[in-house]
Amino acid sequence: MNNILLATDFVDLRDRFRAATGQPIPALPPGPLPESPAQLFQQLGGGDIPEIVVIDERSGTEAALALASRLDIECPGIAVVLVSDRVAELGLSAMRAGVSDIVPTESEEDEIRAALDRAIRVTRQRAPAGLGDGTDLGAGTQSRRGQVISVVSPKGGVGKTTIAANLAVGLARSAPHSTVLVDLDLQFGDVANALNLTPEHTIVDVVQGAAARDSMVLKTFLTQHDTGLTVVCGPNSPAEADLVGVSELTHLLQTLAAEFRFVIIDTAPALTDHTLAALDMTDDLILVTSMDVPGVRGLRKELDILRDLGMGFDRRHVVVNFADTHSGLTRADVEATIGTGVDLVLPRSRATAVSINQGVPLMQNEIRDPMTKKLRRLVDRFAPAPLKEPGPAATKLGSRLGGRHRLRRGGTR
Template sequence: MNNILLATDFVDLRDRFRAATGQPIPALPPGPLPAGPAQLFQLLEDGAVPEVVVIDERSGTEAALELATRLNVECPGIAVVLVSDRAAELGLGAMRAGVSDIVPTESDEDEIRQALDRALRVTRQRSPAGQGDGADPGQGSQSGRGRVLSVVSPKGGVGKTTIATNLAVGLARSEPHSTVLVDLDLQFGDVANALNLSPEHTLVDVVQGVAARDSMVLKTFLTQHETGLAVVCGPHSPAEADLVGVEELTHLLQTLASEFRYVVIDTAPALTDHTLAALDLTDDLVLLTSMDVPGVRGLRKELDILRDLGMAFERRHVVVNFADTHSGLTRSDVEATIGTGVDLVLPRSRAAAVSMNQGVPLLLSEARDPMTKKLRHLVDRFTPAPMRDPRPAKATAGPGFGGRHRLRRKGAQ
């Protein structure tokens, strides 16, 4: 019998459970019960994730049932045994909290062994849904692996976080609990603000410790959005960026891809080592530029670099943001400069700026704005059964040859 954790401040209870199992069962340090699984896992000295957690109700009834409830919801692979002398009074509440068994504080060794055996059978009978169940094998790069979508741009200020957050929210709404969004701008990531989140844990926490070794623990460290979207928020401080190694990041992304149908990555401007590590795992590349000369020329250079690195990406989606008929450039100008087609043109939108300031993505605000409709089309490119607007998209108008001449005169080929 193994993988048991004791949450009690009473030494006699610890001794009785250890005698019943014949093993040195680990116990949480003395003090209040952790508020949830993430806090519990942070207290584990050896990092081994238990199959059964024994909670002493004498540490606080409300705290015990709350911890049991969260373990049942967030960690279905862990069974909870409640130690209490108030089984008749707490039975219904314990059942609702997902407690598998209640044992009295003075239980003998046989009763303890039987309760633990039942709990272990419960946890081993709980088989999480298979990772590929119901999923389209063609959605990922290999069977049983989620689809990794990276949103990249060579320069900042082009709306990359707006695109990434709306794409992730749209995918999460199309299939609940299917999507995780990773803020990979290690120094100045703004995903948390864009979604109005106050994360308890960030990217730094999930690449270290027990969360990096166990996918069940990892999920408890993710920040949950109201849509069911899971989020790995960027570090609290730019100084923490050095705590995220490339190898640790690669392992994290691989784990997330094994647990979620969609992994959306909001990268930092420029091709950093972390961005390149993400691109190595990317199935769909969303390339973003603003409709201006610096943005378009930067995108052309980035495409050239990716081509030189052997990152051609069969599934590549070029998006032009901030389109304006008075910008001096047209869609044709952009395509001629970057040497490939543009898949989606997003109009300049006042509502987009408001949504970022309010922390409510456009796809949730239901704002009557042309960009909202275009963002739905972007989400449709990745969902199994897209519902497209039957009306043909209008091409972005422009002043003709003026923009193209200006791009080429500045050195674009």
């Protein structure tokens, strides 16, 4: 019997389980129990991902049950065996926490082996589901690849992150738990702020260690949004950008595309090596510009560079943001300059500014605003079923309830 991990500080328990299985069993280093599966996997270092985690209740009842509960929710491919002499007292709480079995501290070897056998059967019967749509992806048998949508712009300040966040939220609402948003602006990414998130882990964590090797572990390092959207947040500091290599990023995007129906990538405002790596995997490209001369000319240059690199993209969507009838430019002017059609024009909107400052995307709260309607059109280009605008009765009810509230291959920087 293998793939067992002991979470205990007590040598007697380690010896008892090792004697029962007849083999060495890895154990966590001395110290408090991890608070989350992600911390547990970090403590494993380069070790294999276990099928069974044995938690010693003597390390702290509350901490033991909390860790068991998070393993049950976040890692369905791992069974938890609790070791405790308070079987009758903790039985109901342990069951609610997802513990598969409780073993008394002084159990005989046969009893330990039987409990471990039962746990193995449990974990193999409920094979780990894919992150996105419930498909088992652990063995790499995924028959289809998710749709990768990259949002790009040659310059900052054009609303690229706002558009990416609203698109991701809209897709997540149309098909819950189907969408992941990746913040690929590794120096000054702002996706976490756009969604009012305080991430425990960032992209730096998910491209390293066990999370980079196992999709089930990866799940525990991702940040969840209230709408059902999953997020890979950017680094905490610009200095950490160098910790994300291009090959590691490519592997991450491949894993996410195997797990989710939609992978939305918010890129940096430049054709960096990381952006180009993402574009190599992109199915649909959303190009964003503001309705001003510098933005439009910058977009024209980016289109030329992408064409020179052989990245023409048949599925390309041009979005013009901050449209204003008094700006001196028209949609026809933009199309003439960039040499291609504009697919969507987004107006200036006071509601957008409020949503940005609050960290609540317009597609999350469905504020009635011209910008919301336009963003819904963008979502409908990709959504499995077009999102319907709520009717008057639903809007009234919703208002009542919601009142609580680097240059590569010729690129330029």
